[in-house]
Amino acid sequence: MLSSLNVRAALLSVVILIVTLGVWEIANQPPEVKEAKTEYEMLMGGSAPHARVPNPSEIGTLALAELSDPFYDKGPNDKGIGLQLLYSIKRVMSGYFLAALIAIPIGFMIGMSPLMHKALDPFIQVLKPISPLAWMPLALFILKDSEVSSVFVIFICSIWPMLINTAFGVGSVKKDWINIARTHELSKLRTAVMVILPAAAPTILTGMRISIGIAWLVIVAAEMLVGGTGIGYYVWNEWNNLDLTAVIFSILMIGIVGMVLDLLLAKATKMVQYVE
Amino acid sequence: MSNKSLGDPFNPESDLQHGPACNCPICVFKREEAESRYECTESEMTERLERAVYEGTATDSQYVDADASADAAPADPNAFRADGSPDNPTETPETIIDRAIESAVVRAVFGHNEASRRNFMKMLGGGTAASILASIFPMEAAKAAFKDKIGPLEKKKLKVGFVPITCATPIIMAHPMGFYDKYGLDVDVIKTAGWAVSRDKSINKEYDAAHMLTPMPLAMTMGAGSTAMPFIMPAVENINGQAIVLHNKHKDKRDPKKWKGFKFGVPFEYSMHNFLLRYYVAEHGLDPDKDIQIRVVPPPEMVANLRAENLDGYLSPDPFNQRAVWEKVGFIHLLTKEIWQGHPCCAFATSAEFARENPNSYGALFRSIVDATHFSSRAENRKDIAKAISPKNYLNQPVPVVEQVLTGRFADGLGNVRNEPDRIDFDPFPWHSMAVWILTQMKRWGYIKGDVDYKKISEQVYLAADCGKLMTDLGYEPPAKTYENYTIMGKTFDYTKPEEYIESFAIKRT
Ligand SMILES: [Zn+2]
Ligand SMILES: [Zn+2]
Numbered sequence: 184m185l186s187s188l189n190v191r192a193a194l195l196s197v198v199i200l201i202v203t204l205g206v207w208e209i210a211n212q213p214p215e216v217k218e219a220k221t222e223y224e225m226l227m228g229g230s231a232p233h234a235r236v237p238n239p240s241e242i243g244t245l246a247l248a249e250l251s252d253p254f255y256d257k258g259p260n261d262k263g264i265g266l267q268l269l270y271s272i273k274r275v276m277s278g279y280f281l282a283a284l285i286a287i288p289i290g291f292m293i294g295m296s297p298l299m300h301k302a303l304d305p306f307i308q309v310l311k312p313i314s315p316l317a318w319m320p321l322a323l324f325i326l327k328d329s330e331v332s333s334v335f336v337i338f339i340c341s342i343w344p345m346l347i348n349t350a351f352g353v354g355s356v357k358k359d360w361i362n363i364a365r366t367h368e369l370s371k372l373r374t375a376v377m378v379i380l381p382a383a384a385p386t387i388l389t390g391m392r393i394s395i396g397i398a399w400l401v402i403v404a405a406e407m408l409v410g411g412t413g414i415g416y417y418v419w420n421e422w423n424n425l426d427l428t429a430v431i432f433s434i435l436m437i438g439i440v441g442m443v444l445d446l447l448l449a450k451a452t453k454m455v456q457y458v459e
Numbered sequence: 460m461s462n463k464s465l466g467d468p469f470n471p472e473s474d475l476q477h478g479p480a481c482n483c484p485i486c487v488f489k490r491e492e493a494e495s496r497y498e499c500t501e502s503e504m505t506e507r508l509e510r511a512v513y514e515g516t517a518t519d520s521q522y523v524d525a526d527a528s529a530d531a532a533p534a535d536p537n538a539f540r541a542d543g544s545p546d547n548p549t550e551t552p553e554t555i556i557d558r559a560i561e562s563a564v565v566r567a568v569f570g571h572n573e574a575s576r577r578n579f580m581k582m583l584g585g586g587t588a589a590s591i592l593a594s595i596f597p598m599e600a601a602k603a604a605f606k607d608k609i610g611p612l613e614k615k616k617l618k619v620g621f622v623p624i625t626c627a628t629p630i631i632m633a634h635p636m637g638f639y640d641k642y643g644l645d646v647d648v649i650k651t652a653g654w655a656v657s658r659d660k661s662i663n664k665e666y667d668a669a670h671m672l673t674p675m676p677l678a679m680t681m682g683a684g685s686t687a688m689p690f691i692m693p694a695v696e697n698i699n700g701q702a703i704v705l706h707n708k709h710k711d712k713r714d715p716k717k718w719k720g721f722k723f724g725v726p727f728e729y730s731m732h733n734f735l736l737r738y739y740v741a742e743h744g745l746d747p748d749k750d751i752q753i754r755v756v757p758p759p760e761m762v763a764n765l766r767a768e769n770l771d772g773y774l775s776p777d778p779f780n781q782r783a784v785w786e787k788v789g790f791i792h793l794l795t796k797e798i799w800q801g802h803p804c805c806a807f808a809t810s811a812e813f814a815r816e817n818p819n820s821y822g823a824l825f826r827s828i829v830d831a832t833h834f835s836s837r838a839e840n841r842k843d844i845a846k847a848i849s850p851k852n853y854l855n856q857p858v859p860v861v862e863q864v865l866t867g868r869f870a871d872g873l874g875n876v877r878n879e880p881d882r883i884d885f886d887p888f889p890w891h892s893m894a895v896w897i898l899t900q901m902k903r904w905g906y907i908k909g910d911v912d913y914k915k916i917s918e919q920v921y922l923a924a925d926c927g928k929l930m931t932d933l934g935y936e937p938p939a940k941t942y943e944n945y946t947i948m949g950k951t952f953d954y955t956k957p958e959e960y961i962e963s964f965a966i967k968r969t
Contacts, residue, residue: 222876223870223874223875223876225859226859226863226868226869226870226876227784227785227787227870227872228785228857228859228860257851257852258647258852259647259648259649259650259852260648260649260650260851260852260853261850261851261852320655320659323656323659323660323663324659327662327663327664328663328665329656329659329660329663329665407652408652408656409652409656410649410650410651410652410656411649419652419759420650420851420855421855422759422760422763423623423759423855424855424856425762425763425782425786
């Protein structure tokens, strides 16, 4: 019964998609282009406005062309979509793992020590809400390198969810368990690794999942700002040419990569889930 | 075709001295130009004319195939002219230098006696004469020595930043058209989203040199809007080439007095765009800080903001003015050359440190830019340039849009085809008086305060003397002075009286 519901839901999804795209395609036909006759018409590029929302078929054609050769490299300002995505993923991963490396130990410290919690809380509350991109000018100034600066922006935006979730997860580990560890004369470090870490892992991973989502959102904006390489630069370069087809295509690609990153962390969260 | 060979020392018909009697088109043109501007002595004139010929041959790619001329003794000077390489403009900088040296040597041999040189060439034929000369004078060695004068490059791989607009034409096209290679440089031209980033990447030394706006190195040196860091501006890139675009719904509001409450976009605070827009509306009685709103909008976003009616208009770099017309969103109200004919806009700039630590690389880069700028200034090259710089790697724009900007034959969005060959032009010479004007406007609108040593800052940042010397080295003709007065919308700017000039405006922030 359940499986037939799933099948029917999937079928309905496909139908909705096809109908939507079909209506979009048919309703959005380009206006007929009159043959440009006078010099003025030629210089204006015909009588119809050039920019309009592109059709699904146009986006599909572009996607096919781009994805058939995703790793081409025609100089510093023109690279394939695959290469650009790899650049962005590399940046996100560097900033993200750096943040995890710092956020998780500090989160443990805050979670285990009420003193540290009270002492660090004001700093976290002030720094957390700052828009990651607002750090960019300062980062460029201090770090003197746009590559390092974009990694820093990823670092700073992904550190907070991990830090706060780790502290919360560690702080809410049942007191009984810690007491049991104490009666077994486990050292503080062993308690942290053997008792608290497994108990807090699901909360920590939830924080990491939130972080990767934010990091992926921010990298696009950071690259649009700083340029050079990456999917953000790709979007900016097509935007520069008012090419909406390519912009929509890159939005789709950004969405797909973001979804894959999220799925990976969702899988990881499931793996550490435990039943009491 | 015969008059084209005037630079050829082996041609008996040519007049190497380009004296007053010379009737080659370059001489005639230059003579008219010279007469109209100021008087000069006979020898000065000869010198100017000589330079004019090198400049004339600079882009005359049909004239000489560099390889052929390097083969010391072509049988007939006319022969290698015919089979030249018409589509290979990259050969030209070498050719000019070769030609300049040949000419100098031949003239030295004949003791600057034109009559005897001509007779000699007639008697023997240019080819024989060339081979005889080659046997007594190491022509190839001389050419090589001259080219090596730059010295070994400290840094071959350079990064040059540019913002994708037509102002950057010389910096960009020097890449696909091989001007950097010519001087032994391996340059990556890197597209940059805007000037703030371009400035920061230059300060961070990620870029060795960059495309900037002419007011930027002045502002950066003075620490206005960024940390103070000594920047130098050895060359201007383009003059003119900007426009005021209005949204199509304002077709009936061509009088600026009707612009109260309008929102305008400019690409950067320290830009000629900002200063020219302020100047223009203020001359029409509007206070740019009170009667209109001026926002900084990155050039690529101008058209989209105009379409969304977030902006009523903008004074922006091309191709975004022409692009607004192409997209049928706006029309060209006015070209900036109508505000100030020959105003500077963008510049080629680098940190003083880079120039000091890499003098030879800097020299080579500087030479490529000056050469590329001259190449860009020639009308006959503009269509080729438009094709070369439109692809994704550079401007990422439709070719017809870029072509309309560069050729100056364009649709204005009001139903007219206009023909303005000087819509944009390229001229490397960084006039000190331009810097003084920019500083007066920075002070007028409150970007800088207090006493300004106009002359000192201008001369520290705008390297007119260096540019002039280099132009001479390359066979171009620099102006004889570095200051001049301008007439901007009918009002005279006297560079000797900057403070009085600021005082003379009714609308100002001082
Ligand atoms: Zn002449
Ligand atoms: Zn410009």
